[in-house]
Amino acid sequence: MKKKRFIAGAVCPKCGLMDKIINYQDQLKNYRECIDCGFKDEILIQAPARELETRVNVTEELKKAQVQVLEFPPK
Numbered sequence: 440m441k442k443k444r445f446i447a448g449a450v451c452p453k454c455g456l457m458d459k460i461i462n463y464q465d466q467l468k469n470y471r472e473c474i475d476c477g478f479k480d481e482i483l484i485q486a487p488a489r490e491l492e493t494r495v496n497v498t499e500e501l502k503k504a505q506v507q508v509l510e511f512p513p514k
Contacts, residue, residue, distance in 0.1 A: 441463040441464065441465060442463060443461045443462070443463040444461060444462050444463070445458065445461055445462075446460045446461070446462050446471065451475065451478055452478065453476050454473060454476040454478065456475050456476075459476075460473055460474075461474060462482070469482050469483070470482065
């Protein structure tokens with residue numbers, strides 16, 4: 440059985456009504472469908488983007504490689 444979910448804030452490209460679009464997967468394809476006018480098409484769902492580097496998830500080796508040491512001559 441297909442698990443259908445509403446897409447909050449989505450507007451139907453055919454009838455223009457908001458909050459009438461459902462999303463479901465049939466085998467390996469994803470579809471969106473308007474429950475008001477019957478519009479239906481296949482949608483492509485992109486793979487999740489890689490995690491952005493932050494100070495929390497950067498390794499110690501990478502942190503050390505990014506540090507620039509400046510040596511000044513003594514006065």
